[in-house]
Amino acid sequence: MRNLRTRHVLSALALFALFAGLTLQAAHPVGAQPKGTIKIASQSPLSGGQAALGEGIKLGAQLAVEKMKGNLEKMGYKVEFVPFDDQAKPDVGVANAKNIIADKDIMAVIGHLNSGVAIPSSEVYKEVGVVMISPANTNPVVTDRGYPNVDRVCGRDDVQGKVGAEFAHGTMKIKSAYIVHDKTQYGQSIAEFFKADSEAKGVKVLGFEGTEEKSNFDSILTPIKAKNPDVIYFGGIYDQGAPFFKQAREKGIKSKFMGPDGMDSSDLTKIAGKAVVGMNYTSAAGPASALPKAKAFVDEYKKKFGKNPEPYAAEAYDAATIAIKAIEETAKKGKVAREDVATAVRKAKLSGITGDIAFNANGDRLKAQYFVLTVESDDPAKWGDNKIVKQLTIAPPEPKK
Amino acid sequence: MDLELLLGIFPQVLIDGITLGFMYALIALGYTMVYGVLEFINFAHSEIFIVGAFVGVELLLGMKASGWLDALPWVVVLLLILAAGMAVSGVLAVIVERTAYRPLRHAPRLIPLISAIGVSFFLQDLIRLVESLWRNSFNLVYPTMDALNTRFELSSTIDVSMKSLVVILAALLMLWGLYSLVNKTKIGKAIRAVAEDQPAASLMGINVNRIISLTFLIGGAMGGGAGVLFGVQYSLINPYTGFIPGLKAFTAAVLGGIGNIPGAMLGGLVLGLLESFAASYLSLLTGGAFGAEYKDIFAFSILILILIFRPKGLLGEVVRERA
Numbered sequence: 181m182r183n184l185r186t187r188h189v190l191s192a193l194a195l196f197a198l199f200a201g202l203t204l205q206a207a208h209p210v211g212a213q214p215k216g217t218i219k220i221a222s223q224s225p226l227s228g229g230q231a232a233l234g235e236g237i238k239l240g241a242q243l244a245v246e247k248m249k250g251n252l253e254k255m256g257y258k259v260e261f262v263p264f265d266d267q268a269k270p271d272v273g274v275a276n277a278k279n280i281i282a283d284k285d286i287m288a289v290i291g292h293l294n295s296g297v298a299i300p301s302s303e304v305y306k307e308v309g310v311v312m313i314s315p316a317n318t319n320p321v322v323t324d325r326g327y328p329n330v331d332r333v334c335g336r337d338d339v340q341g342k343v344g345a346e347f348a349h350g351t352m353k354i355k356s357a358y359i360v361h362d363k364t365q366y367g368q369s370i371a372e373f374f375k376a377d378s379e380a381k382g383v384k385v386l387g388f389e390g391t392e393e394k395s396n397f398d399s400i401l402t403p404i405k406a407k408n409p410d411v412i413y414f415g416g417i418y419d420q421g422a423p424f425f426k427q428a429r430e431k432g433i434k435s436k437f438m439g440p441d442g443m444d445s446s447d448l449t450k451i452a453g454k455a456v457v458g459m460n461y462t463s464a465a466g467p468a469s470a471l472p473k474a475k476a477f478v479d480e481y482k483k484k485f486g487k488n489p490e491p492y493a494a495e496a497y498d499a500a501t502i503a504i505k506a507i508e509e510t511a512k513k514g515k516v517a518r519e520d521v522a523t524a525v526r527k528a529k530l531s532g533i534t535g536d537i538a539f540n541a542n543g544d545r546l547k548a549q550y551f552v553l554t555v556e557s558d559d560p561a562k563w564g565d566n567k568i569v570k571q572l573t574i575a576p577p578e579p580k581k
Numbered sequence: 582m583d584l585e586l587l588l589g590i591f592p593q594v595l596i597d598g599i600t601l602g603f604m605y606a607l608i609a610l611g612y613t614m615v616y617g618v619l620e621f622i623n624f625a626h627s628e629i630f631i632v633g634a635f636v637g638v639e640l641l642l643g644m645k646a647s648g649w650l651d652a653l654p655w656v657v658v659l660l661l662i663l664a665a666g667m668a669v670s671g672v673l674a675v676i677v678e679r680t681a682y683r684p685l686r687h688a689p690r691l692i693p694l695i696s697a698i699g700v701s702f703f704l705q706d707l708i709r710l711v712e713s714l715w716r717n718s719f720n721l722v723y724p725t726m727d728a729l730n731t732r733f734e735l736s737s738t739i740d741v742s743m744k745s746l747v748v749i750l751a752a753l754l755m756l757w758g759l760y761s762l763v764n765k766t767k768i769g770k771a772i773r774a775v776a777e778d779q780p781a782a783s784l785m786g787i788n789v790n791r792i793i794s795l796t797f798l799i800g801g802a803m804g805g806g807a808g809v810l811f812g813v814q815y816s817l818i819n820p821y822t823g824f825i826p827g828l829k830a831f832t833a834a835v836l837g838g839i840g841n842i843p844g845a846m847l848g849g850l851v852l853g854l855l856e857s858f859a860a861s862y863l864s865l866l867t868g869g870a871f872g873a874e875y876k877d878i879f880a881f882s883i884l885i886l887i888l889i890f891r892p893k894g895l896l897g898e899v900v901r902e903r904a
Contacts, residue, residue, distance in 0.1 A: 403861055
């Protein structure tokens, strides 16, 4: 009985606190005041199997916000960085997006990692016109919808697939390929681009297979072993690709391995070890060593967070820098409104650590860089030393009207 | 259609299917034993299974750090991690029973079921919390033991890995041990008596609560052992890895006739083989129209068919109807 009463008192207290909080917030609508709070959000997987890359995006953006917020603070604004965890799941990303648009102080979103999450989430951002600058979403659909509030500082999968196929055919001299993908919007579409471009060059595609399996690849690998392709291409992310490649080697498959930028994380070698040494992968985000002004960024990142930046951390840094500069520009004209920030971002020009950034009419980066890299060592700490075997700067395809 | 290819991979697919099937069989035992005694589905069993895998990987990583992994012969290492995984999972299953199921023993059937699902979520996130704090990582990888990666090449398309042999052998030993325990010992007789009729068993001087705890201990230990073997075989685990194999093993238990121990073994093997053949052959036979991703649909369609014609499962008849 006593227990019950305590519980009643507790819930009454909780309710009271909730209402008190609500009324307080209603009494001070911070965003509406001339000098209020400006928030910049990030959305990326901070938990789960892809957290290594997702955390890199968060920390890169956080570093930029902390470094660049000075000007806005001088103008009298309070600047905050709010990270969200989308768990690499579309439903979680969309739920977070709804919270983001409900918080009127959030002026820009840096994210996501997964195109399959970014696409539905950006439908939500579009409702209120809050800008999303993506450091990592390479799927063509992200910008092909022509939304005024969606931009990206990385490359596109249709180009990346072509770069991969050209390298496989031209440099690796492969005659046959077996393609496996993870059935996500990102993985399947890059695999399809790779397939189409390889076939166009006369490479024989021996199989094209999708799987959501995460641990047991035995039964997929058996036919691959029998067909013995020159190269196995995995369109997906490292947390699935790594055990796949590891089990392939353990099964005695001798084919070469290849993958897209989803493989670009030190966790690939952490999981797969020696199996992936010598593997080639394409990327729309080069290692920090290849970036012109990255050394200072790498040092600062290491000093602050005690680890090497993962791929896309530098892209997230640039994306957040663009966001802050755009907000500054709108703030100078008086009121900071979401649509105006989005317009300013589209017009932005930045000489960032990943090179010169400007956007075309659809929000694609005008000059995006593409890399082909080779895994050099099975030590995850040396992921940043992976050798660049090819580096290209390619403009996105003309936006369709 | 390349007949040579289809036939060439057949033995390999068979071996993979058997390995997977024994894994399912070991997990399925936990479901089926608990069902046999309490008539309720212990949905937390998939987490008890993966806890075994985590105990194994932690022990291995610890041994690797201290250099024991290279110093000890691999058989000893394997036996050690198996024993540790089985012990922890078994004890955990007993604790779960004591705290989450026993207080609800006389509640309506749905209540302990909900409690089981709750325990499942709780354990998933507990593992995740502990591993994040302790190792700051989500995915854990079983350190490679070179002896286990030896392969015996039988032909260009077929080879058997040491791992598969170890998994099959260990599973067979565990299944044989369980079978003799249940059928040939006094304890086994007591378990069967409790499954048959609890009040009558207790009138015969059997401590029903202790037997139920024992059932959970044995089922949990089998699950934990399966977890370690799963880790050794497929190497990558995370806190949510247990869910899908758990679900499949539950299906296997139903397929074989839930409550029936040989049925669980048979069901596991059938499901493992079906899955393996579907994944390897579907895309070859249909010219890519149906890929490996349809393996579960294929396996579960067969399950539905079997259950339509044999609603009590493959070996369901052996279980006596209870009042």
